[in-house]
Amino acid sequence: MTTKISFQGVGRTFPVRDGRERLTALASIDLDVADGELLTVVGPSGCGKSTLLDLLAGLLTPTSGRVLLDGEEVTGPGSDRGVVFQQYALLPWRTAQGNVEFGLEATGVPRKERAELAREYLDLVGLAAFADRYPHELSGGMKQRVAIARSLAHDPEVLLMDEPFAALDAQTRESLQDELRRIWRRTGKTVVFITHGIDEAVYLGQRVAVLTSRPGRVKSVVDIDLDRESTGDVRSTPEFAHYRHKVWTLLHDEVVRARTFKEGSPA
Ligand SMILES: Nc1ncnc2c1ncn2[C@@H]1O[C@H](COP(=O)(O)OP(=O)(O)OP(=O)(O)O)[C@@H](O)[C@H]1O
Secondary structure: OOOOEEEEEEEEEEEEEOEEEEEEEEEEEEEEEEOOOOOEOOOOOOOOHHHHHHHHOOOOOOOEEEEEOOOOOOOOOOOOOOEEEOOOOOOOOHHHHHHHHHHHHHOOOOHHHHHHHHHHHHHHHHOOOOOOHHHHHHOOHHHHHHHHHHOOOOOOOEEEEEOOOOOOHHHHHHHHHHHHHHHHHHOEEEEEEEOHHHHHHHHHHOOOEEEOOOOOOOOEEEEEEOOOOOOOOOOOHEEEEEEEHHHHHHHHHHHHHHHHHHOOOOO
16 A cells, blocks of 8 residues: 555644743654545544644644655645635635636636536536535535535645534535545545544544544554445444444543643643
8 A cells, every 4th residue: 555645753833822832732643644545533622633734734834753745745735735624715706616616727727627627526526506606505515515626626636624524514414424435435535534523533534543632642543444335324333333432432531631631730
């Protein structure tokens, strides 16, 4: 298996209290993601999940260690990585089609090709019939589908997703999880998906990386071997419950540790 992404001893600190102190968000993260893998990341609140993704996106630089993409150090954002955040960040004055085309304009894709690509990706996320709708005419789930189509239209090799379904209702979230798995299987992209939801992490991920409480380190990486493509409700199988419990236990220990630490230390 080829390694696509490699975190090598990655740490990140932030200046706090007017620069008088530094807060360690992440410490010595070692993690490899295989080419074409769908990896989910969970961890207690504030453990550095978004920081991890921002480092991979090139929006932040590490204070120690290196982040490699195809063996090359990440030094800034690039079209080889598409990012989808929790907030859809669509332009309200543009239709779904216009929003997907928007990013392609900046990269100089000719008008006709832009329109074709936008249609293709809106079709991929099941929104072909809604291409001419404005964001305010779309549901939350639809808006997030547009955001996914917009990221995919650049044909990035890696899709980085930071709690993209967190703002959606449970039913929409589950249907977008299926949609994402379908898109992932069809496109073969490498996906790193941050979530607060244990069920979501287990349902989506081929592996689930569990981070420790801050400073975030990789506590454990759990291999998930589930048959999601069977017709039944995989979430109610004993196998799903087994993985769910495994991740829950790892995470619960960290949440308790974080609380004990906080109570014992006002800093
Ligand atoms: N720019 C910044 N300046 C100072 N501190 C920061 C900055 N960005 C993040 N932090 C701190 O770093 C830690 C990790 O933040 P981060 O947002 O990565 O965590 P998270 O695991 O994604 O949190 P959550 O689960 O609550 O979304 C937090 O304590 C946060 O307050």
